[in-house]
Amino acid sequence: MSKEIPYKIYLEESEMPKYWYNVRADMKVKPAPLLNPETLKPMTAEELGVVFCDELVKQELDDTTREYPIPQEILDFYKMYRPSPLVRAYCLEKKLNTPAKIYYKFEGNNTSGSHKLNSAIAQAYYAKKQGLKGVTTETGAGQWGTALSMACSYFDLDCNVYMVKVSYEQKPFRREVMRTYGASVTPSPSMTTNVGRKINEEFPGTGGSLGCAISEAVESATSKEGYRYVLGSVLNQVLLHQSVIGMECKIAMDKYGIKPDMIIGCAGGGSNLGGLISPFMGEKLRGEKDYQFIAVEPASCPSLTRGKYAYDFCDTGKVCPLCKMYTLGSGFIPSSSHAGGLRYHGMNSVLSELYDQGLMEARSVEQTSVFAAAQEFARVEGILPAPESSHAIRVAIDEALKCKETGEEKTILFGLTGTGYFDLYAYAKFNDGVMGDYIPTDEELQKGFASLPDLKI
Amino acid sequence: MSKEIPYKIYLEESEMPKYWYNVRADMKVKPAPLLNPETLKPMTAEELGVVFCDELVKQELDDTTREYPIPQEILDFYKMYRPSPLVRAYCLEKKLNTPAKIYYKFEGNNTSGSHKLNSAIAQAYYAKKQGLKGVTTETGAGQWGTALSMACSYFDLDCNVYMVKVSYEQKPFRREVMRTYGASVTPSPSMTTNVGRKINEEFPGTGGSLGCAISEAVESATSKEGYRYVLGSVLNQVLLHQSVIGMECKIAMDKYGIKPDMIIGCAGGGSNLGGLISPFMGEKLRGEKDYQFIAVEPASCPSLTRGKYAYDFCDTGKVCPLCKMYTLGSGFIPSSSHAGGLRYHGMNSVLSELYDQGLMEARSVEQTSVFAAAQEFARVEGILPAPESSHAIRVAIDEALKCKETGEEKTILFGLTGTGYFDLYAYAKFNDGVMGDYIPTDEELQKGFASLPDLKI
Numbered sequence: 001m002s003k004e005i006p007y008k009i010y011l012e013e014s015e016m017p018k019y020w021y022n023v024r025a026d027m028k029v030k031p032a033p034l035l036n037p038e039t040l041k042p043m044t045a046e047e048l049g050v051v052f053c054d055e056l057v058k059q060e061l062d063d064t065t066r067e068y069p070i071p072q073e074i075l076d077f078y079k080m081y082r083p084s085p086l087v088r089a090y091c092l093e094k095k096l097n098t099p100a101k102i103y104y105k106f107e108g109n110n111t112s113g114s115h116k117l118n119s120a121i122a123q124a125y126y127a128k129k130q131g132l133k134g135v136t137t138e139t140g141a142g143q144w145g146t147a148l149s150m151a152c153s154y155f156d157l158d159c160n161v162y163m164v165k166v167s168y169e170q171k172p173f174r175r176e177v178m179r180t181y182g183a184s185v186t187p188s189p190s191m192t193t194n195v196g197r198k199i200n201e202e203f204p205g206t207g208g209s210l211g212c213a214i215s216e217a218v219e220s221a222t223s224k225e226g227y228r229y230v231l232g233s234v235l236n237q238v239l240l241h242q243s244v245i246g247m248e249c250k251i252a253m254d255k256y257g258i259k260p261d262m263i264i265g266c267a268g269g270g271s272n273l274g275g276l277i278s279p280f281m282g283e284k285l286r287g288e289k290d291y292q293f294i295a296v297e298p299a300s301c302p303s304l305t306r307g308k309y310a311y312d313f314c315d316t317g318k319v320c321p322l323c324k325m326y327t328l329g330s331g332f333i334p335s336s337s338h339a340g341g342l343r344y345h346g347m348n349s350v351l352s353e354l355y356d357q358g359l360m361e362a363r364s365v366e367q368t369s370v371f372a373a374a375q376e377f378a379r380v381e382g383i384l385p386a387p388e389s390s391h392a393i394r395v396a397i398d399e400a401l402k403c404k405e406t407g408e409e410k411t412i413l414f415g416l417t418g419t420g421y422f423d424l425y426a427y428a429k430f431n432d433g434v435m436g437d438y439i440p441t442d443e444e445l446q447k448g449f450a451s452l453p454d455l456k457i
Numbered sequence: 458m459s460k461e462i463p464y465k466i467y468l469e470e471s472e473m474p475k476y477w478y479n480v481r482a483d484m485k486v487k488p489a490p491l492l493n494p495e496t497l498k499p500m501t502a503e504e505l506g507v508v509f510c511d512e513l514v515k516q517e518l519d520d521t522t523r524e525y526p527i528p529q530e531i532l533d534f535y536k537m538y539r540p541s542p543l544v545r546a547y548c549l550e551k552k553l554n555t556p557a558k559i560y561y562k563f564e565g566n567n568t569s570g571s572h573k574l575n576s577a578i579a580q581a582y583y584a585k586k587q588g589l590k591g592v593t594t595e596t597g598a599g600q601w602g603t604a605l606s607m608a609c610s611y612f613d614l615d616c617n618v619y620m621v622k623v624s625y626e627q628k629p630f631r632r633e634v635m636r637t638y639g640a641s642v643t644p645s646p647s648m649t650t651n652v653g654r655k656i657n658e659e660f661p662g663t664g665g666s667l668g669c670a671i672s673e674a675v676e677s678a679t680s681k682e683g684y685r686y687v688l689g690s691v692l693n694q695v696l697l698h699q700s701v702i703g704m705e706c707k708i709a710m711d712k713y714g715i716k717p718d719m720i721i722g723c724a725g726g727g728s729n730l731g732g733l734i735s736p737f738m739g740e741k742l743r744g745e746k747d748y749q750f751i752a753v754e755p756a757s758c759p760s761l762t763r764g765k766y767a768y769d770f771c772d773t774g775k776v777c778p779l780c781k782m783y784t785l786g787s788g789f790i791p792s793s794s795h796a797g798g799l800r801y802h803g804m805n806s807v808l809s810e811l812y813d814q815g816l817m818e819a820r821s822v823e824q825t826s827v828f829a830a831a832q833e834f835a836r837v838e839g840i841l842p843a844p845e846s847s848h849a850i851r852v853a854i855d856e857a858l859k860c861k862e863t864g865e866e867k868t869i870l871f872g873l874t875g876t877g878y879f880d881l882y883a884y885a886k887f888n889d890g891v892m893g894d895y896i897p898t899d900e901e902l903q904k905g906f907a908s909l910p911d912l913k914i
Contacts, residue, residue, distance in 0.1 A: 006470060007536040013463060079464035080548075080839040091537075091611075109566050111841045111876070153836040154548075173881040177841060179888045180832055375637055379610040382537045384568045384634060419568070421878040424630040431636045 008085040009252045016083060017247035019070055020240045023278040024063035024350060026285040029357060031063070031236070031349040032324035035311060040455060043321045050222055051229045055126040059237040068240060077121045077154060081110035082244070086252045087416075091380040093400070100403035102396060103260065104416040105249050105276065106383065111177070112147035114386065114418030115272050116232050119241040120144070123230045124151035133226035134158025138188065138213030141167050141341065141422065142174025144232030149183035159183040160227075162190065162216045166207030173422055188213040195219055195317060210343075211316020211330065218319050233269030234314060234323075234348050242275020249413065250279045260413035262292040262399060266391035267304065267362070268341050270295075270348030276415040277360070284359065293360040295351065296391040298370070300338040300438045303328050303347045304355055304362035306445060312346055312452055322453065325352040331451025335438040339367065339426035340387030345448065365394045366437040371430040373397050374420070386418040387426055465542040466709045473540060474704035476527055477697045480735040481520035481807060483742040486814060488520070488693070488806040489781035492768060497912060500778045507679055508686045512583040516694040525697060534578045534611060538567035539701070543709045544873075548837040550857070557860035559853060560717065561873040562706050562733065563840065568634070569604035571843065571875030572729050573689050576698040577601070580687045581608035590683035591615025595645065595670030598624050598798065598879065599631025601689030606640035616640040617684075619647065619673045623664030630879055645670040652676055652774060667800075668773020668787065675776050690726030691771060691780075691805050699732020706870065707736045717870035719749040719856060723848035724761065724819070725798050727752075727805030733872040734817070741816065750817040752808065753848040755827075757795040757895045760785050760804045761812055761819035763902060769803055769909055779910065782809040788908025792895040796824065796883035797844030802905065822851045823894040828887040830854050831877070843875040844883055 024030060033042040048057040059068065070078075089102040107115035127135050134157050139145030145161040152159035161183050168175055168187040178185050188208045189196040193216045199206065214231075221229035232238065253260065263280055265273035273295050283289040295304055303326045312327040314320040327346035334343045347355075354360045367387075374390035376397065377383070385393060392414040403410050420427065429435040481487060490499040505514040516525065527535075546559040564572035584592050591614050596602030602618040609616035618640050625632055625644035635642050645665045646653040650673045656663065671688075678686035689695065710717065720737055722730030730752050740746040752761055760783045769784040771777040784803035791800045804812075811817045831847035833854065834840070842850060849871040860867050877884065886892040 010467060111835070111839055113878075150839060154839075172885060173878070176881040176885045176888060180835055180841065180884050182836060378568070378637055379639060382568055382607060382611075384637065421570075421630070424633040427637050428629060428633045431633060 005088055005256050005258070007090060008087050009256065010085055011083040011248055011252055015251055015255070016078070017070070017244055017251060019067040021243040021247060021279050021282060022062065022065055022068060022240050023243070023281050023285070024236065025066035026282045027063070027353065029353065031353040034321040034323055037313070037318070037322050051218060053123070053126045053130050053132065053228050055129065056123060056237050059240055060235060071125060074121055074125050081117065083248050084109060084245070086249055089381055092377060095376070095380045096397065096400050096404065098400040098404045099407060099409045100400040101409065101411045102400055103258070103411070103413045105245055105413070106416045107245060107272070108383065108386070108416065108419035112143065112150055113421060114143050114147065115242060115245060115275065116144045116147035117150060118244055118275070119232060119238045119271065120147035120151040121154070122241040124148065124155050124157055127228060127230070128155040128157055132157070132228055134160060135228055135230045136160040136162070136217040136221040137230050137232070138162045138210060138217040140164050140210050141171055142178065143341065143418070145183065145185070146174050146177045147232065148230065149178040149181035152183065153181040160220060161185045162188040162213040162220070164188055164208045164210055164213050171422065188216050190216060193219045209316060209333070214315040215317030215319050233271040234344065234346065236348070236350055238271045239274035239278065239348060239350055242271050243278040245272070245275040245415065246277060246279045249276065258411060259289070260291060261410040262294060262412055264294045264296060264392045264395050264412065264414040266342060266388050266415065266417060267295040267297045267347065267351070268388065269344045270351040272415050272417045274348055274351050281354065281359065294395055295355065295360060295362040296395045297362060297364050298338060298342050298391065299364040299366045300440065301328070301334040301343050302364045303345060305364045308449060308452070309352060309356050310452055311455055314346065323349055325349050326355065327452070328445060329448035329451040332448030335440070337436050337438045339429070340423055342388050342391065363395055365391055366439070368430065368435050368437050370394050371427070371435060375430070383416065384420045385416060386420045387423050389415070389417040392416070462545055462713050462715070464547060465544050466713065467542055468540040468705055468709055472708055472712070473535070474527070474701055474708060476524040478700045478704060478736050478739060479519065479522055479525060479697050480700070480738050480742070481693065482523035483739045484520070484810065486810065488810040491778040491780055494770070494775070494779050508675060510580070510583045510587050510589065510685050512586065513580060513694050516697055517692060528582060531578055531582050538574065540705050541566060541702070543706055546838055549834060552833070552837045553854065553857050553861065555857040555861045556864060556866045557857040558866065558868045559857055560715070560868070560870045562702060562870070563873045564702060564729070565840065565843070565873065565876035569600065569607055570878060571600050571604065572699060572702060572732065573601045573604035574607060575701055575732070576689060576695045576728065577604035577608040578611070579698040581605065581612050581614055584685060584687070585612040585614055589614070589685055591617060592685055592687045593617040593619070593674040593678040594687050594689070595619045595667060595674040597621050597667050598628055599635065600798065600875070602640065602642070603631050603634045604689065605687065606635040606638035609640065610638040617677060618642045619645040619670040619677070621645055621665045621667055621670050628879065645673050647673060650676045666773060666790070671772040672774030672776050690728040691801065691803065693805070693807055695728045696731035696735065696805060696807055699728050700735040702729070702732040702872065703734060703736045706733065715868060716746070717748060718867040719751060719869055721751045721753060721849045721852050721869065721871040723799060723845050723872065723874060724752040724754045724804065724808070725845065726801045727808040729872050729874045731805055731808050738811065738816065751852055752812065752817055752819040753852045754819060754821050755795060755799050755848065756821040756823045757897065758785070758791040758800050759821045760802060762821045765906060765909070766809060766813050767909055768912055771803065780806055782806050783812065784909070785902060786905035786908040789905030792897070794893050794895045796886070797880055799845050799848065820852055822848055823896070825887065825892050825894050827851050828884070828892060832887070840873065841877045842873060843877045844880050846872070846874040849873070
C-alpha cells in the first residue's frame, strides 16, 4: 500500500464539512431560471412557496451564496451514517493490473441504501422548522421514498409517498421499508387525487408512471393545510445538499495529498453527480485546479449525449415549472427493458449548463456492460453495487484499462451511490444471460422531442 | 453527549485485534467433546479431517490455546468491512427516556448483511491454504451462503451451496447475490447426491429442510477430490473466528473507559453471541471482572430455555458427529410461522456449557414483540435490523425500561448482527398486523426430545 493511504478513509468528527457548497456561486454563466409555464416569466419565491418549503425555495433560487452552513440538527443526523468512506480500490486495481489509482466514495451504508438520504434529511428538517405537519413525494422503485421516510420518522413528520403502482405491486420490499418507518404509501394513480382519478378513468388498470405520481404528490401537498411537496433529484437545492459528498471527498483527499485526475459519476437527474463534483468543479471554475469530469448515463435514456438543451416540463403531468435542461422531452419513456433508475427524461439545470459550456463530459453505456462491471467490482471489492452506481464503475474500469495500455498512473475517483439489494431481479436476469441492451432509435427520440413545449422564446 | 464518547466508535487500523480469543482456554470445565456416532468415542482429528479443513479441525478440537494470531490475508480482507462500528444509541436512549447507556456493535455493513462473513473468510482462507479446489455448504434463507460466496470469490475458490428448496424458490434474492459472487447454488433436496435422490423419492415435491441440505453438502464435499464441508454456526471454530466481534468491542470500550454491565446477544446456533461475549466471558472466568450475559432466543425455538442438555445429532440427516448441547432434538422443526433464522434445534457446546454452569442467562421472546422492537429501533437509530438481531434489541429495550423504573444507569451492550433487507416479507406481515406468535406446547417439545439418541452413556 503506497504512501500509507488507508484502505478506507473516514474523516473524524472534527474534520467533517460544516457547510454545503453552492457551485452556482462560482459559475460565470448561471443556469437559466425556472419559468412559470403560464406567464413564461421566472418563477418567484412566492409562487414556488405554494409547493416547496420556504427555506428550500430560497436555496433553489440562490445562485450567489457560496456557502450554506449545515444546521446542527442535520449534522447530528449525519452522525448516524456519515462520514461515508472514501475507499481506495486496491483489490480492483490489482484485478485490472492497472497503474491507475482508483478511489470511490461509497454512499450506500445507510438503510435507504443510497446518497438520497443526504437531501431527504435536509428537506425534512426545513419542513419541520417551518412548522409543517408533513410532506408528500413520489417514488418509483422506492429509493427516494425510503430515504424520505427515514428522515421524516426522525423529525416526527407525516410522510405521504405516491409510489408508481407497478412498483408498489411488483417490488414490495422498499414499500415495506417505508411503512416500517411510518410513511403512508399509496399506489399511483390512486383515487385520492383529482389527477389520479382522471388517469384511472382514462386508462383503467394502468400501472402508473413517475410523471403521474409527481402530479398526484404535488396536488396532495398543495391541497392539504400544513403540507409541502419534496423532490429527491433534479432540483438545485438537492445538488446543494448533496455537495456534502464532494466536500467530504475533497477534505479526505486533500488530507492525504491526493489529487484526482478524473471524477466520474452516474447521472439520472444529477443529484449524486452534482454533489460529488461540486467542490472540485468550483476549483476548476475559479481557475485554481483542473479536473476531467465524466457524467455516465444509460444508453437507453441518453439525456446529455443525445438530448436537446431546451426549456421543458419537469414532469409528464406538466404541473411543475419549466426548466432549461438537457432533455429527451417529458414524453420520452425509457424502454421497460431498462433496469433500475437513471430514467429521468432531463438533467439538473446546473449540470446541463456546465455540460453545455464544455466543463464536463458525458458518456452513455449499455446495460449488460454495466452489470458486467458491477459483477467484476462486487467480486473483488465486496460491495454489491446498485445498477445506477455501476454506470460509474463501468467507465472507471474502462479508464483504468486505458491506463494499463498507456502506462499512465492516473488517479480516478468515482461515486458509488448505493447498494443493489433491491435490484436482484435485474441481477438475476444478468446471471441467467437473458438481460438485453436497448438504444433508442433516432425516430424514437424524435417522438420524445415532439413533446417539448413550443415556447417561442 | 456525556464524556465525549463519539456517536460511532471506529477503531483505527493500528488498534485492531491481531488475534482471535479462544474462550475454552479459560474454562475450568471444558465443553464435552464431539463423539463419533458409531463408536461413541471422541472424534479424532483424522476422522474430522475427512469433512473439514485440517487447520479448522485443529481449531475445533483445541480447548487450551488462548490466542490464535489472525493470518495477514484475513486481516487484509477485514479492511473491506472491519472494524464494524460500536454505536452509542443516543437516539434510542432519548426515545425511551432511560438513564441506561445503550451501545450496539453493528455487524451488518457488508454485502452479506451480517457477522457471518467473519467466519466465512477464515474458513475460505484455510481451505485455500490447504490447496483445496473448493468448499460446499448448506444455507437456509441464504445469509451464510452469501457470506461464503463472497469469501470464496475473494480467494478464487469454487463454492457449492445447497439451498433449502423452498427458500431457493420463494426467496430468490440471496440466491442471486450468491450467483453474482460466482457460487453455484443447488436447490435441496437435489438429484446430485444419494441422500438428495433418496429424499426426493420418498417425499416427492418436498420443499426440503436445513437438515437435508447439510446432509447433501457433506456428501458432496466428501465424495469430490479437493473439497471440504464448511458450516457457518454451531461449531467451536466459528466462535473462535467470531471472537473478533467481542475483541473489537472490548478494545473500543476500554479505550473510552466504558464497562458494560450486561451484554446481550441473539442466539441461534450461537455464532454471534459466542463471538460477542468471548473476551468479556474470559475476564469473568478468570475472576477479573463481572458481567451479566443474556442469550436471547425465539419462544418458538427455545433450545436454552426449554431444551435438554444432552448429546444429540447436529443435523436431521444424522451424518454429523454427536455434540453435547442444549437441544430440542434434531427432529424438532420450528413452526413455519417463525420468521427469519435462529431456528436451529441446538446450541454451540461452549455456550451450552457456560449456560449450564450458570455463567450466562437465557431468555425467550415472542415474534411480534421482536418486530415491535425492530420498528422502534429502526425509526430512531436509522438501521433496519434483521429479525434475528431484533431479539437482542427487544431485551436491550426491556432492560433499559427497567432502568427507567429503578433509576439505575446501567451500561447495556448488545450485538446488532445484521440488516433486514431480505426479510421484508416478514416486516410486511408485521406492518399489516397479521404476524402471529407461536410457543410450542410441552407435547410438541416431547416429540422433539423423542428424536434424541439413546446413547446409554
